[in-house]
Amino acid sequence: MGQEHRHRKDEAQSLSSPQKAIGTNSARGVPIVFRNVTKRFGSFTALDGFSMAIEEGEFLTILGESGSGKSTILNALAGFIPIDDGEISINGKAVHTLPPEQRGVGMVFQNYSLFPHMDVADNVAFPLRMRGVPKQEARKRGEEALGIVRLSGLGHRFPRELSGGQQQRVAVARAISFHPRVLLMDEPLGALDLKLREALQFEIKQIQRSLGCTVVYVTHDQREAMAMSDRIMVLRSGRIEQLGSSADLYDRPRTKFVADFIGQTNIVPAVRSGRQVVLDHLGLTITPPAIPEGVAPLFLNLRPEKLMAKRADGQEVEFPAQVQETVFLGDMISVSAVTPSGISIYFRQPRQAGFSLNPGDAIWLSFDPSDAVLVVDGSP
Numbered sequence: 001m002g003q004e005h006r007h008r009k010d011e012a013q014s015l016s017s018p019q020k021a022i023g024t025n026s027a028r029g030v031p032i033v034f035r036n037v038t039k040r041f042g043s044f045t046a047l048d049g050f051s052m053a054i055e056e057g058e059f060l061t062i063l064g065e066s067g068s069g070k071s072t073i074l075n076a077l078a079g080f081i082p083i084d085d086g087e088i089s090i091n092g093k094a095v096h097t098l099p100p101e102q103r104g105v106g107m108v109f110q111n112y113s114l115f116p117h118m119d120v121a122d123n124v125a126f127p128l129r130m131r132g133v134p135k136q137e138a139r140k141r142g143e144e145a146l147g148i149v150r151l152s153g154l155g156h157r158f159p160r161e162l163s164g165g166q167q168q169r170v171a172v173a174r175a176i177s178f179h180p181r182v183l184l185m186d187e188p189l190g191a192l193d194l195k196l197r198e199a200l201q202f203e204i205k206q207i208q209r210s211l212g213c214t215v216v217y218v219t220h221d222q223r224e225a226m227a228m229s230d231r232i233m234v235l236r237s238g239r240i241e242q243l244g245s246s247a248d249l250y251d252r253p254r255t256k257f258v259a260d261f262i263g264q265t266n267i268v269p270a271v272r273s274g275r276q277v278v279l280d281h282l283g284l285t286i287t288p289p290a291i292p293e294g295v296a297p298l299f300l301n302l303r304p305e306k307l308m309a310k311r312a313d314g315q316e317v318e319f320p321a322q323v324q325e326t327v328f329l330g331d332m333i334s335v336s337a338v339t340p341s342g343i344s345i346y347f348r349q350p351r352q353a354g355f356s357l358n359p360g361d362a363i364w365l366s367f368d369p370s371d372a373v374l375v376v377d378g379s380p
C-alpha cells in the first residue's frame, strides 16, 4: 500500500497537467483566496463582499441550506460564472478572469453531468483532450483515474449502463484525470442512498489523501460535513456564519443558527444576570464558563448527551420534565420530554441506565454547568 501510494504520487508529479496554468510542479494542494467577491444575479446579490481563505491541501466543506450561495461560490471558483467585483486567487495567482480550463480545477456536479453519448473512457479522457493531450495518452491516463475510483475495465460502458454510484465515480474520475490541484464537489452524493453515500465518503477522503489536492466540498448534510472535513464553513444567505473544525462547530457554536444546524441540540432562552444566566424555562440560574458579549438575545445550547435523567430531585442543577416519547437507537434510547413551561427537551440515555423511561414518567434532568454553551441569535 505504502509503495503503491508513493508510486501513484510520483506518477502524478511526472504527469502533471501539460498546460500549467497554475504555478508550481508540485502535486500538492494549493491555497485559495476569495477577496471581497461580489456576485449579483440581476437585482439579487448572492455574494456581497465575500472573503475566505482555504489552506493548501485542506478538505473544506461549505455547509448551508438550499439557496445560501454554496454553488455560486464553487461556480465562481471554477470559472463557470463571472464575478462582478473582487478577486479570486489560486496558489497566489488571480484566476477570476481566466477560462475554466486554465484554472487547474476539477469539478464534480450533483447530477453527474456525464456525456451520455460518450463511453466511460471518453468521458474520463475528455478534460485531458480539452487540454491538448493526444488521444492514446489521454485514454491511458483516463484508465489510471478509473483505477483510482475502482472502476478499472468499465471504460467501454456507456453512462446509462452504470448504477448511480458508479456514474458518480466516473464523474470523480473525470474530475481528477488531469491531476488538478483543486477539486470541487457540489453535493456529489446527494442523489445516492445512505449506505452508498457513506461508502463513497470514505473513498473521496482516500482519493484526496492519495492525490493531495485541495478539496472544496459542498453539502447541506451536516453529518456528511462533520464526517469528511478538516474545516466546515457554515454559510447563511451568502455570508460566513462560522468557520471551524467539526469539533469547534459542535462544541463551541457561536450562534443559535450554527448550534441548531450542527447535530441535535436543545436551545433554551437565557437572560444575562452579571456572570450568571437565568433560564426561566428550566427554573434555574447557572454560572456558565463564558457569556458572549453584546446585546443579541442569548440562548443556552445544551446537547442531548450532556443531560442525565433521574427519578428524583437531588442535585443543584436540575429541572423537572415529563417524558413524551422514547425511540430505540440500539446502544442508546433517545428521549423527548417536556418542561412544565412547555418546551421540548431531547436527551439520550444508555440502555443500561438501570431504569427504563416511559411516556408520562415524571423525571429530573441534570447537567454540568461547565457544559453550558451560550449562543446568540443574530449574525456573528
Ligand code: ADP
Pocket (backbone or CB within 6 Å): 041, 042, 044, 046, 064, 065, 066, 067, 068, 069, 070, 071, 072, 073
Ligand atoms: P445553493 O447552492 O446554496 O443552494 P446557489 O448558490 O445556487 O445556492 O444560489 C444562491 C442564490 O442565488 C439563490 O437565492 C438563488 O436563487 C440565486 N441564484 C443562483 N443562480 C442564479 C441565476 N442564474 N439567476 C438568478 N438567481 C440565481
Ligand code: MG
Pocket (backbone or CB within 6 Å): 070, 071, 072, 186
Ligand atoms: Mg447548490
